[in-house]
Amino acid sequence: AQRVTQPEKLLSVFKGAPVELKCNYSYSGSPELFWYVQYSRQRLQLLLRHISRESIKGFTADLNKGETSFHLKKPFAQEEDSAMYYCALSGLQGAQKLVFGQGTRLTINP
């Protein structure tokens, strides 16, 4: 079964502090992992995917197959990072069932 777990519903940090949003997954095949973000009054949108190994808006995420994790990190938080973040998983092959975690609401305090 595909499952994504985000253990923190709420996360609050101060501006300039490091941020880490946790994501763990369960999947028997080869997974593709994503982070999606929803800013206030905007549509849910893709932030980054593990295959591209890129940094978007200062965020990075590394897939750790041994720990089945895909944590999202940023070294210095900015106020505009306040949003709802969702970790998501789909299979690389076969049916593209895309499942999401419960989401983490990140608040950056000034």
Place this chain on the structure above:
Amino acid sequence: DGGITQSPKYLFRKEGQNVTLSCEQNLNHDAMYWYRQDPGQGLRLIYYSQIVNDFQKGDIAEGYSVSREKKESFPLTVTSAQKNPTAFYLCASIGTGPEAFFGQGTRLTVV
């Protein structure tokens, strides 16, 4: 203006009534998805379709039905069998790339 459109934005339903939520996309995407979003529970997959005239149940399909007669349309019907239908519903589509594009959502309230 390309994209994915959900309508209506707000919908009210009396108990015992079926109601249909619309999702249309002009992105020429093959795959379409319906999610239910509840506070603290994230996005839960209701149904998804990878091609016209084919669809699969997601994790919480009970009380819902869908059709995929056209590539650009994937309507969701919330039936009277759905015990707790009040929620925010999101539709998404995926093309050749892995990125999912989302609609603005429909908020359904049972009155």
